Amino acid sequence: MPYRAPRDLALDLALRSLLENQVREGHYASVEDARQAAQQILHTAPFEARDVTAEQPRETALHDSMDFARLALSAVSGVGVWTYEVANDCFYCDAGISELYAIDPVQGAQGIKRTDFLANVHGDDLAALRRTMAGGLVNSGDLELEYRIVHPDGSVRWVLSRGHTYFNAAGEPVRRTGVGVDMTAQRLLEQQLRQSQKMEAVGQLTGGLAHDFNNLLTGVMGSLEMIRLRIAKGRVAETGRYLDAALGAARRAAALTHRLLAFSRRQTLDPTPTDANRLVLGMLELIRSTVGPAVQVDIHSEQPLWLTQVDANQLENALLNLCINARDAMPLGGTLGIQTRNCTLAAKAARERDLVPGEYLALSVSDTGSGMSSDVMAHAFDPFFTTKPTGKGTGLGLSMIYGFVRQSGGSVHIQSQPDQGTTMTLYLPRSRETLGDAQAPLPPAPLPHAEQGETVLVIDDEPTVRMLIIEVLDELGYTALEAADGASGLDILQSGRRIDLLVTDVGLPGGINGRQVADAGRSLRPGLKVLFITGYAHNAEAWAQQLEPGMHLLTKPFTMEDLASRINTAITAA
Template sequence: MGPTASRPAGGGAMGALVRAHAWAATPLGPREHWPPSLVTLVRVMLNSRQPMFIAWGANRTLVYNDTYVPMLGARHPEALGRPFFEVWPEVRDEVGALMDRVFAGDPVHMDDLQLTVNRNGFPEEAHFAFSYTPVPGDDGAVVGLFCACTETTRQVLAERRAVSESLRHRQSLQQMPGFVGILSGPDHVYEYVNDAYVAISGPRDFLGRSVREVFPELTGQGFYELLDQVYASGERFEARAMPIRLAGEDRDRFIDLLYQPMRDAEGRVTGIFVGGYDVTDQVRARVALADSESRYRTLFESIDVGFCVVEMRFDAAGRAVDYRIIEANPAFARQTGADVAGRWVSEFAPDLERHWFDTYGRVALTGEPAHFENRADVFGRWFDVRALRVGPPAAHRVAIFFSDISERKHMEEALRVLNATLEQQVVERTAERNLLATIVERTDVMVMAVDRAFDILAINKANADEFVRAYGFRPKVGDNVLAAFADRPEHQAQVRAGWSRALAGEEVTLIEDYGDPDRVRPSYEITYRSLRDDQGRVVGAYQFVSDVTERLRQQAELVQAQEALRQSQKMEAVGQLTGGLAHDFNNLLAGISGSLELMHTRMQQGRINDVERYMTAAQGAAKRAAALTHRLLAFSRRQTLDPKPTNVNRLVTGMQELIRRTVGPAIAVETVGISGLWPALVDPPQLENALLNLCINARDAMPDGGRITIETANKWLDARAARQQDIPEGQYLSLCVTDTGTGMTPDVIAKAFDPFFTTKPTGEGTGLGLSMIYGFAKQSGGQVRIYSEVGRGTTVCIYLPRHYGPTEEDDHAPRPAAQSRAEQGETVLIVDDEPTVRMLVTDILEDLGYTAIEAADSAAGLKVLQSDVRIDLLVTDVGLPGGMNGRQMADAGRERRPGLKVLFITGYAENAAVGNGHLAPGMAVLTKPFAVNVMAARIREMIETS
């Protein structure tokens, strides 16, 4: 090889040093004698940006490139051409054995080799990643070593510092009094928990597992959703005394909780810091204290005994001269007739007797309790009083319990007077009782009394006469009323049942038939009462009986008359309804049938271009007929609803532009949406339709322009407010539309929700708008109310029950898209008793490549479902002949095919058949009439859904 070939070209500063070096004085000898393999490696090395060196020959002479120079430090440039271990003597032990392996033919690679080097005049730790590659000579023996290396000292030391910093941070977190956890990624995988975290949750396998895996019992408690929300939004979440139920615990514990998003250098959320404190003991203590205070307050305010705490005032001689009412319960005011809390007695009762001050003063000074009865002339009442000292003696406070015994005192006085005139009273009372006995005996009301053994204690003439009329015998005092019916067990059981309830202490009124059917069996209203002795013990029972046969007959006749009136009114309403329907549907059917006839005529005439116009007209009329049908279903509260958790504020905002275009520029539209509006479980398109109808009605009430205000609010309806709105009490949100128009009279408001009632000119309204809104609101569990005044505008409010749960952030309602083709072998079963519908659905399916199987009733459809034929989807009408409806057939089919997917198609919402709007998973509803592309898209969507 010539000198030119052995001269390495380029290579930067090291290339120049290599070319200028006196190689003849080294073991490598002159460059022109270098073997080709060495020359090639030197050229590659010098022109590479990767740190590289060559150790050649037995002395392992060192040659290196520019990027290797920083590794040498102060040993450059003298290291060039010298044996490797003269340059690096301190690494002979670690590197020598590795080089020996390479010169033996074995390549060596290491990602991290730690060495202590002295390249800048002092020992320092260094780390390298390198590959040693043996270089064979012409005879195959290894003559050199080629190394590509990277110094990783900075990275290793940085990682070590990071680990140390992380360890220090985690040691700090470990010492925190609260619980701490670090979660990574969108699945919230645990990277760290401190001991406090383990203490509250119990020992679990945390690290490397997600929150859902570690805490499966948190399903339904909202924590997973909060973590997802924090990770997605990047906004922290903080809560105080948040309830949580952990596995194995029979009641909630409470925690102060913080979810803080953690971000990388670019600001992206990478995890969540979880921190907090277990505040269960504090919360339970607060609850227990509140309960205790509530019980005390309830007792304090509900007891009938008057209670107060007074503060005594003494003069210089230690004599009580006044006292102030510190605290008093409601019974204090009831029994004294004065509400005087906080006032001194000298202010409201300056003439109070001296003995009250002396008694209370003695209790305050000595601490000896007192119990006495005395009259307070200033109040005109007698009191039974107990007084005792409370608090420190220096406070001079006395607690007083007292009861108003004025009535008892009056009774005692009356008893004294009574005893004085007892003889006169006995005479008078005897006359009184004789008079009462005469009245009872001669009254038409039947009276009887029995003891606990059913022996008759008393019976008046009317009752005995009625026994004769009804049963043919006359009972008398001393007879046993049950023994009288010994030979008539069914009558005996009836008599026993009524008397037994009164003998058990119950007061009851019954209406029953009694008597021998062969004689007479009238209807009686019988009032049973318990007969008690002076100690209140039940010693018998008595009854008052009236014959109500004629009254019941008259009531039955009245009910029949009322039912006949309701039926008449119902038929009148049906007549109005069917008349309106016939008018509207005749107009729509005329448009459809006329367009179809003209299409047929033009096709026979060959005038194909005109067919499109008539087809458009027929489709438009059909759509208006479908809209009218849906309005009627809404009015009847039988339309198929698809309720979803809905943010009504967002729905209103999304409709603002449509409403403004609809009502025109002469009317200003303003929306007032309350912040924090509760969600509603409602069919969003139906609510949109209702809102648009209300705005159109408002526009029509303002022919000269005006303002429409759409307002939302949260409403808590208590029992009274709920009765006024005719809905159950609870939490509701309201959606109100207010206009500045002409307003309504009370007569118009009363009829506003009636079907086909309208104040608009003929041809300008169907009268179904408010009826549809009313039906939709009632079916959604709510109500509609109208507030209006003539000349001052109208407000219509829809009340919807609050939904407890999250709402969907965006509307992902599917829109008709390009019709997807079926995959090979996909089969759909169509069950419908209407041949035209079966034909239409079959044609749609076959056009899309599906295999279609038809059945005309539920029996035929079920037979196919119970066979082994492949069925990917069942499309069925809800109302079917054959002994079962579409839902029942689908449920029976699912017993054989558990994963069967079902699409119900219906022109009338059979809510009972489809579970009142609640479908099982894998089921959906499509309302007739439907667009072809909508049907195709829904079929494809259901088949593809796993």
């Protein structure tokens, strides 16, 4: 028989312990007797005449228990109770669940069809929720799942739902009762903690990056000086290798800059098929500069390696933090090993790692350092637990790594003994998707030249950058105009000169930025085409969303070929 109102659902999960207390106190012979008594109290017809004298003490105790459970639940915001009746495929829920799931509370109390009850579940989470529900109607144990609800105003709520299924004497599922908990605030806190942990990693990076950048700048400046000397002596044929050295060092510096920005960027998890071998090799230079010359870095990669479904940026962050921990465990130097391998876990091995049996990618970071005691290992993943001196660590690193890996469907395993080093292994689920075939690089296309009379205005406060852009424009046949700040650029825009394209840095001195110059220029010259240039690559995506038709964006550093192509595209685009 379906329940008639959500607040009279018997609160199966919340009341279970209270009913057991009634049994222990001798009021009832079993929990089921107590539950049946509760149902009788709730559903007795109002005018039914019977002698309840003997039942009065038990009824009073049961009413007190139920009132206590209701008060306990109502005192906790963001918590509600639901019941799913198999017979009519309907959910019944209280006001807490109605608000959390963005459904009409009256409809939730009277009964709402399963498809309508789940209508606001986030599309990416719906399949997993349906699988869990189907499994819950077969297995009698408690099952839980965390997923998102999208409200009509576009806001997203994270819900932790836990339920228990009840079966009849024939073993058929009758109903499933559970609770829903609003986890949105906790999710936001986790994101803030993850950002804090990323910024701690950025702080650890700075020393190694400064050393690396100084080396790269030395290579660039030294190569350019050698080119100048060779040209002065007329030995132009010898300049090629110095040019290659300078370009190579500059490209590595640009890669390090982008890597640093990727670590500091705020973002939610975005799982994609990821090649861990490629990820490790892409980080190798960064890792070596971070751990320093006293630590030898050894890489052991299985080939071919399975892909894993994971957020690549978060995996990079986790790997870097594990390497930093390994370095700190070896203050006098040692060996840091990074290993990837395919791993098939049978039932026993999976159970030991708190995983389901299956195929996983294993990424291990090992060191030859001080190791951990069993007590330290037991608390290694606790938030804010750290063995480092005050001011040397927040204790968030391993806890956030653990949270990220568990959220990705994997686990973290520690092997360590005092004075014998430590191995941290991330087990990540295998992905059956493919990355797609990488296309062979195409030969460079000839640079597009200007049409007769096409004119470009360049505004940039950095003289070297402005000079290079003007030189490229001259080479391609454009007429180039230049300005060092927004005010000077506006003077040119107010003149009668022909201007087919405005190329401007976003950040300009003098109180007028590039966007303000562009907007003013368009008010003077409707339809003026604009190419913005910015060194803030981490804001490029946000900037791109604010561009109007006819506006384009190019991030520094860029090659001259990239600049020429973007100028041509901006001018010729409709």
